[in-house]
Amino acid sequence: MPLNALRAFDAVGQRLSFTAGAMSLNVSQSAVSRHIISLEELLGRKLFDRSGARLVLTAAGEMLLPEVIASFDRIEKTINAISGNARHSRPIRIHIPPSFLHQIALPLIREFHGEHPDIRIDISSSHVTGLPTTETDMAIVFDLPHVDDRVTDFLWMVRVAPVCASSTAARNDGKSLAVFLADNPLLHVKLDDEPRGLLWGIYARQCRIALDVDRGLAFDTALLAVSSAMAGDGIALADIDMFAAEIADGRLVMPYASVIEDGFGYYLKLRPEDLSDPAIALFRSWLIARFATRQEGHGS
Template sequence: MEAKGLPFPRPDVVEPARSTEAEPPDGGRVWLPLNALRAFEAVGQRLSFTGAAAALHISQSALSRHVGRLEEYLGCRLLERRSQGMALTAAGAALLPVVAQSFDRIEETLKGLRRQPGQGGRVLKVHMPPTFLHVVGLSLLAEFRRAFPDVPIDVSSSNGIGLPAGRSVDLAVVFDRPHLGDAIRDPLWMVSQTPACAPEVAARATGLDLAAFLRANELLHVKLEGEPFGTLWSVYTRQRGIDIAVSRGLAFETEALAVQCAVAGGGVTLVDVDLFASELADGRLVTPFANATSQSGFGYYLAVHPDDMADPAVALFRSWVVRRYAQLPSVPG
């Protein structure tokens, strides 16, 4: 990550320690150690004092003093050295994305204030899971840009459950279970899934029930960060009352890859019937058994932090996407 170049005091000047006991008498903000926070962000992003010092153009000793003062200020450790290298503590992992996002927003606002008239608005940072992005997200973003060409968008993508860790984004489409949290989540759709495969694989289902068919074929899985191998198949077979071993087969990083393997005849995958409606409609994928669709317990949500709701670009994108999905009986292809 490049050094931000924020117009804060020089990073090589170590701030004096200040007492955290007294609150401001006038109800104002508490003192914030900006240099120390900037130093911690650089080290935390790289997990290296050497790399962070080079990026900030300061000595490692000054950088170490900054981080030490911040830990003293907070009363807890943020970084720890291990045999494999440096690592964030739980406190450090909680603080780093907040610091990074705050600095990013300050920098973006300052850039916006410095722009000359006619240069356009700020860049909106949007995150989407890879399969969602490839199947429906690209067309969705193109449609939004046609409607609002003055809103530039920076798109990022990573595979996982929930909000992307360690990333500074304004809005994120997330794949997750329903739950309460800090972010505001607008449901886009809940995932309905069914076993699907290539026509030549489905032809082998003759005379078999669903359980026997699944036992006889390769299971194709989608890896979910923080979840055990075969989670989606485990949920499905439990819902259907099927007793088969799901800890076998091939696991892929994205659902799109699992579907490609299934289309090529590589096995049976659990397919999102809305997201891959076109593959099912044109016969590239077939469902060998009728009435075999179940709710996965996961869904796609548009997530935004409450603090960002007042941002005009964030509010515009959120309301447009929510209206776009509210008008559709199923997922756009």
């Protein structure tokens, strides 16, 4: 097995740059290029498309890269476990959606770190729906429930309702829900490859009201949409448990008790083989227990 060539492919593939890959390995760019060429010759397939302005993985490269990354990670974990060198083992890499990270997960991770200071955690965040494209050990994903090859643990079911600033609620006092929504701008949270009005459309159907769901501003994250609502820009459809503190202290108002579950939730996902890592297994169990306690507190 051409380990040096695979390591070169790993370095270049993660960065999509021969220069950056060579720098990460502290070798020359020509040496990395030779390794990649030798690996491509061995496989009989091109791993990178070099024709454009940017380096792009081919279909074969996209198939090989995650397996190479995971394999090197498992070798490193095993060596650290054998040597007892846990202090120098790499951090747990976890991806968390931005709003969920800010509102819910960050205080919990801070608590975990206080209890287990020797376990290092690297957090990444983006507004992707479902699994991120970056390589991680664990990911909290916002998605509809579905089965895949990952170990999946339910954490949080989304419960949504229209929310706004207190000034907006006061101006519309006495209106029905349908009129209230029709008379004010709607604030949307964009989902990957979905129409901007998807979530408002689900809400309107469940509440059996007619609503033009294409109006208003759209944001990458729920946090931005709710911040816009608190500024008086319109009505956001928000997870009332995620923003419970803002509702409790009056910064955010829920004028109508029309709360629905729209089918989306937050799930913890990881590869089955990563459960052999004691740190990952501990962190997973700890998170599941904490979220189970939170759900009991919300009566759901």
